[in-house]
Amino acid sequence: MLDQALVAEVLTLARAGGADFSELFVEDSVNTNLRLHQGEVKDAGGGNLFGAGLRLLYGTRVVYAYTNDVTPAGLRDLADQVARARGAAGETDRSGAGGMDFRRVDAQPLYVARQHPLQAAGRDKLALMRRAHGGAAGVGDVKTVDVNYLDRVQRVLVANSEGLWAEDERVWSRLSVTAIAQDGTLRQTGFYGPGAGQGLEFFDEVAPESIGAEAARIANAMLRAGYAPAGKLPVVIGNEFGGVIFHEACGHILETTAVEKNASVFADKLGEKIAHESVSAIDDGTIPGSWGMVTVDDEGMKGERTVLIENGVLKSFMVDRVGSMKTGYARTGSGRRQNYTFAPASRMRSTFIDNGQETPESLIRQVSHGIYARRMGGGSVTPGTGDYNFAVNEAYMIRDGEIAEPLKGASLVGNGAQDLRNIVGVAGDLALGQGMCGSISGSLPTDVGQPHILISEITVGGRA
Amino acid sequence: MTATGEQQLSLPDARAYLLERARERGVTLEVYGQRTNATSIRAFDGDVSEFKLSARQGVALRAVVRGAWGHSFSENLSRPALDRALDMAIENAELVAPEPGAGLQNWPPPPALDLYGEGLSGVTVEQKVGVALDLERAAREADPRMTSVPYGGYQDGDVYGTVANTEGLTREDRQLYAMHMIAPLVSENGQNKMGRDWQFTREFTELDPTRTAISAVEKATELLGAQPAPSGTFPALITGDCLAQLLMLYSGMFSGKMVEEGKSPLAGRLGEQVASPLVTLVDDATLPRGLNSRAFDAEGCPSAPLTLIEAGRLTAFLHNAQTAARAGAQSTGHAARQGLQGTVGVAPSNLILSPGGADAAALASGLTGVRLTGVAGGHAGANPITGDFSLQAEGFWLEGGEVAHPLEVFTVAGNILDLLAGIEAVGSELEDTMYGVSAPAVRVAGLAVGGG
Numbered sequence: 001m002l003d004q005a006l007v008a009e010v011l012t013l014a015r016a017g018g019a020d021f022s023e024l025f026v027e028d029s030v031n032t033n034l035r036l037h038q039g040e041v042k043d044a045g046g047g048n049l050f051g052a053g054l055r056l057l058y059g060t061r062v063v064y065a066y067t068n069d070v071t072p073a074g075l076r077d078l079a080d081q082v083a084r085a086r087g088a089a090g091e092t093d094r095s096g097a098g099g100m101d102f103r104r105v106d107a108q109p110l111y112v113a114r115q116h117p118l119q120a121a122g123r124d125k126l127a128l129m130r131r132a133h134g135g136a137a138g139v140g141d142v143k144t145v146d147v148n149y150l151d152r153v154q155r156v157l158v159a160n161s162e163g164l165w166a167e168d169e170r171v172w173s174r175l176s177v178t179a180i181a182q183d184g185t186l187r188q189t190g191f192y193g194p195g196a197g198q199g200l201e202f203f204d205e206v207a208p209e210s211i212g213a214e215a216a217r218i219a220n221a222m223l224r225a226g227y228a229p230a231g232k233l234p235v236v237i238g239n240e241f242g243g244v245i246f247h248e249a250c251g252h253i254l255e256t257t258a259v260e261k262n263a264s265v266f267a268d269k270l271g272e273k274i275a276h277e278s279v280s281a282i283d284d285g286t287i288p289g290s291w292g293m294v295t296v297d298d299e300g301m302k303g304e305r306t307v308l309i310e311n312g313v314l315k316s317f318m319v320d321r322v323g324s325m326k327t328g329y330a331r332t333g334s335g336r337r338q339n340y341t342f343a344p345a346s347r348m349r350s351t352f353i354d355n356g357q358e359t360p361e362s363l364i365r366q367v368s369h370g371i372y373a374r375r376m377g378g379g380s381v382t383p384g385t386g387d388y389n390f391a392v393n394e395a396y397m398i399r400d401g402e403i404a405e406p407l408k409g410a411s412l413v414g415n416g417a418q419d420l421r422n423i424v425g426v427a428g429d430l431a432l433g434q435g436m437c438g439s440i441s442g443s444l445p446t447d448v449g450q451p452h453i454l455i456s457e458i459t460v461g462g463r464a
Numbered sequence: 465m466t467a468t469g470e471q472q473l474s475l476p477d478a479r480a481y482l483l484e485r486a487r488e489r490g491v492t493l494e495v496y497g498q499r500t501n502a503t504s505i506r507a508f509d510g511d512v513s514e515f516k517l518s519a520r521q522g523v524a525l526r527a528v529v530r531g532a533w534g535h536s537f538s539e540n541l542s543r544p545a546l547d548r549a550l551d552m553a554i555e556n557a558e559l560v561a562p563e564p565g566a567g568l569q570n571w572p573p574p575p576a577l578d579l580y581g582e583g584l585s586g587v588t589v590e591q592k593v594g595v596a597l598d599l600e601r602a603a604r605e606a607d608p609r610m611t612s613v614p615y616g617g618y619q620d621g622d623v624y625g626t627v628a629n630t631e632g633l634t635r636e637d638r639q640l641y642a643m644h645m646i647a648p649l650v651s652e653n654g655q656n657k658m659g660r661d662w663q664f665t666r667e668f669t670e671l672d673p674t675r676t677a678i679s680a681v682e683k684a685t686e687l688l689g690a691q692p693a694p695s696g697t698f699p700a701l702i703t704g705d706c707l708a709q710l711l712m713l714y715s716g717m718f719s720g721k722m723v724e725e726g727k728s729p730l731a732g733r734l735g736e737q738v739a740s741p742l743v744t745l746v747d748d749a750t751l752p753r754g755l756n757s758r759a760f761d762a763e764g765c766p767s768a769p770l771t772l773i774e775a776g777r778l779t780a781f782l783h784n785a786q787t788a789a790r791a792g793a794q795s796t797g798h799a800a801r802q803g804l805q806g807t808v809g810v811a812p813s814n815l816i817l818s819p820g821g822a823d824a825a826a827l828a829s830g831l832t833g834v835r836l837t838g839v840a841g842g843h844a845g846a847n848p849i850t851g852d853f854s855l856q857a858e859g860f861w862l863e864g865g866e867v868a869h870p871l872e873v874f875t876v877a878g879n880i881l882d883l884l885a886g887i888e889a890v891g892s893e894l895e896d897t898m899y900g901v902s903a904p905a906v907r908v909a910g911l912a913v914g915g916g
Contacts, residue, residue: 031805033806037725042560042561043560043807044533044534044556045536045805046536046537046552047524047538047552048537048539048540049539049805060513062514063514063515065516065517066517066518066519066520068519068521069472071471085515122555122559123559126559144725144726146725180726180849187850188850189850227877231914231916261508261612261614341520343514343516377845378841378843380840380841380843380844380856384614384656384658385656385657387840388856389844389856390841391841391844391854408852409852409854411844411845411854411855411875413841413874414873459873461845461854461855461914462914463912
């Protein structure tokens, strides 16, 4: 993307104020966003995100600057600004200037898109959307259908003063459907939105019709549901997007971003048993074509598979460069950022609870009075306290080991450190679901995932 | 995608270039441009941990071709990239269904608003760093139970915005903000609690980091010693901060766009009583100190205050030019863009629930129930289409109007319209919030609580 001599000059210039380390991240992204409402194309947009970010480290202190002016003059100016940012406080260069001898990171792409979004015509993307619309429109009481399509192609260059040179192209495609079922004044929504780190060939695997059908199924199932009860109950959580519970309750506080500030309840628990022995959890950047795939991270390191929890014992954190310097743990290829406007931070990739021995049916049979949370919505966590919440999009009462009437308006709240110990059963039907995860370095595509699990007790926020 | 190194135009030059190319091609075009120069500084353990400088600019285009809108954007301001962006907007318009009344206007001039103040040119980097350091130090020194300050810092921005179109409209404005926020963590007997506070201003010299830090620490320590909440439906006092957050989550129900697409629980209810007679709700973009103030909207339409609910009666929806045309109404100046990447939608500016006559003592008087101070998880637990919510909550148990103890994490559930209809008393003190919504505390007869 850029001339090596220019990059070397910028990296060296930036360190003139005495920084220990400099890193340049250049991005050229093209995205497409289409929206179909009631079968008609309502919005068509997209464009070109284009810029560069320069990061300096003085010890573990970070100076970051970015600009859209990715010309030699613009980059030289950026380097000057960054070097000046610490002014007289800058320290002496400790590692010596030296020439830059870039070493290309040898990272074979984990997956190569076969129907590249930049080569596909707008009408082909629309055709996929129309198929998704067809899967939901008029099903049961569905009266309103929205279909969103997005693709994003992000080309990046990461180079740093240690001589690292990494280039990568990331491709993401996603179709999502919101179906609204309505009967008189009753109204419910159903949402389903799978995506992948792939081109349009993903929709050969996951038929657009099935995406619409699933959104419609949820909306219809919930339309005449009563309100969920409130209070502490046993809960069986569905697979796939159900994994958002681990993502919120535990994932975020296993990122060094939280650990390094002592803002994590797990900060000093490495090697300790923090979960029920049936629980093993993994954060994996190496799943080919996955939504959370990381061939190289945004610090130029190859993605890894990181075992976070093994049979209940805390094995690893998710670690980026600064997190590693602050905590002493080895980097795990978890340095990610939404785009050039963010400095990288330790972030999740594809995060999931691994398969256990039970079946979904055997878990449900163990509950005499509780809730089956089949489809989850999103959630959030306060890292300092570990208090989290998430919404349930599709829920049922469980009575005497059987799934009973549908419930709406359920949310689950709790505390990660406590609830992890309450996972008492894990089934063997692991699947991944796709979401956007917001945190300190922006909004990123991440997979959540799990098999069906049974939590012995969790606070349900209903109103019955 | 291209090689780099092509000459980047300035925003006004890019705007002129695009409008000229559009006129040559006979295309009706709107160019929206934004340039932000910003600084953000975080401190940790008495030292600057992060220093961020940014210069970001770009254009967003909206073309009308045969009655259909096409959007695109570009942060690359070289001529070839601008040509590609124009091509993309036109191609996108060709995919989109035509809309009745699609077109651009040359609006009347906007009101004169000073959203820039004295500017930041006289403020040194050391002064900005000083705010971040003072904020963190004041928090650490405020209480022995302080653990750390995981979130917080100083931020400022100098924002130039422009809207122009081929119908002859050209608008420009400059805004400035300086702010800080802090979320300290406190710990006692194994319980961790976080509080937060913030300050937003258009004059750097008005910032008072010590006061913000102490207030945030107090909010955190108040929560220590929390006990499980009971489950059931209880009378509740909702603080202005918390009510503002709920209103922010449901501001979409006033959007003319959500109404026309059948996604607002207020659709078809214009003129009806939708809230307690004590409720009056206004949107005002012209407040000099409002977070979302603007002299004109994303289409260049001038801003003016608008009453949405008057004494409980729904009096207006928010409109941009297109939703207004389809609803047979006038634009209310609420065309909005989420940065450069989105399309043009509808959004409120500064929403204000008008204060009432009850002072703090009168509001709490005799109340045994919940004092709700915050909710979380709104992006998932609040459904803007139905108005239902089920949210993580933070607050206190009140006995006879007095705080008995803070509550462990619990939930509240309900429907926003039921909640607004159930308001029994409205407080007299308006609280401004980081959500761009201001509200006083209110008292409601019953709120569903889920505890342990």
